[in-house]
Amino acid sequence: MSTTMPPADPGTSTPPAAAPGTPAGPVLSMAGRGEGTAAAAQDGAPEVHQYAPQWLELREPADAAARATDLLDPLRIRLANLPGRTRGLVIHDLGCGTGSMGRWLAPLLDGAQRWVLRDHDPDLLRLAAARAPRVAADGSPVTVTTVRGDLADLTAADLAGASLITASALLDVLTRDEIHALAEACVGAGCPALLTLSVAGRVEFTPSHPMDAEITEAFNAHQRRGDLLGPDAVTVACEAFSERGATVRLHPSAWQLGAEHAALAEEWLRGWVGAACEERPELTERAQAYLAERLEACAAGELRVTVHHSDVLALPRPMGGVS
DSSP states (O other), X not given: OOOSSSOOOTTOOOOOOOOTTOOOOOOBOTTOBBOOOHHHHGGGOOOOOOBOHHHHHHHHHHHHHHSOGGGHHHHHHHHHTSTTGGGOEEEEEETOTTTHHHHHHGGGSOSOEEEEEEEXXXXXXXXXXXXXXXXXXXXOBEEEEEEEOOGGGOOGGGGTTOSEEEEESOGGGSBHHHHHHHHXXXXXXXXXXXXXXXXXXEEEEESOOTTHHHHHHHHHHHHTGGGBOGGXXXXXXXXXXXXXXXXXXXXXXXXXXXXXXXXXXHHHHHHHHHHHHHHOGGGHHHHHHHHHHHHHHHHTTOOEEEEEEEEEEEEOOOGGGOO
């Protein structure tokens, strides 16, 4: 997740109080959006949202396991045919957060790489640069630079010379206009884009519960607040790139959360239920009981959750006629 380049979700505030015996926790959604900072809430100041590094680190192993490795072969083929490939790859990571995408992808690609980490949070940029991988799959060097800025301002000119654009858990916190602008910038630069871990709007539990579908529906509505696309983002992104002549590949990338992911599942549950109740306050009383039951099962190692995401690989027509 990703990440702070887009505006943070306007409604990720504190969920209803947990049932007695369940510890309170930060409010975090599937995209990694955290609750407003304490400082922002003082003196009537507008609420400010931030991405919590602790959440991004907690979800990183599940993200790495979920990303669609099936998309890497067509990506490698395109990268191998790039003009000037011998000079190495230049990879722009949008909304880089703590840099988890680079830590996952850089060791899977051959050749020298220069990662340009883009985010508007200077603290996350420092973390990402400090923790960046240094060696590619074949032992070639990996270097990083950072750029602080807003995704809304990104143009094809900013991506000139780029070999690849990456992002993780980003699309679902963009508007339709922002996704079309992103597609325009990538296609205008003739640059492939690997956009991973966008929420798909589907969650499966074992065992199931009568409120599962109701909470899912409310959460999805919450994700669409303020013109954000939420679970509709992948469809819009595929259309935006296709309309501009890119070949688009789509692959599922679900989290599979079991007993070994109890800490992540607990935080995800709190944010998921909290956002649903903020969207539909009438759910609050029943949702408190639902959350307490789910957290108890999670702590006992009896709950399995599949949180569906999608990965998109967009391959624009390359510049200079290279196939």
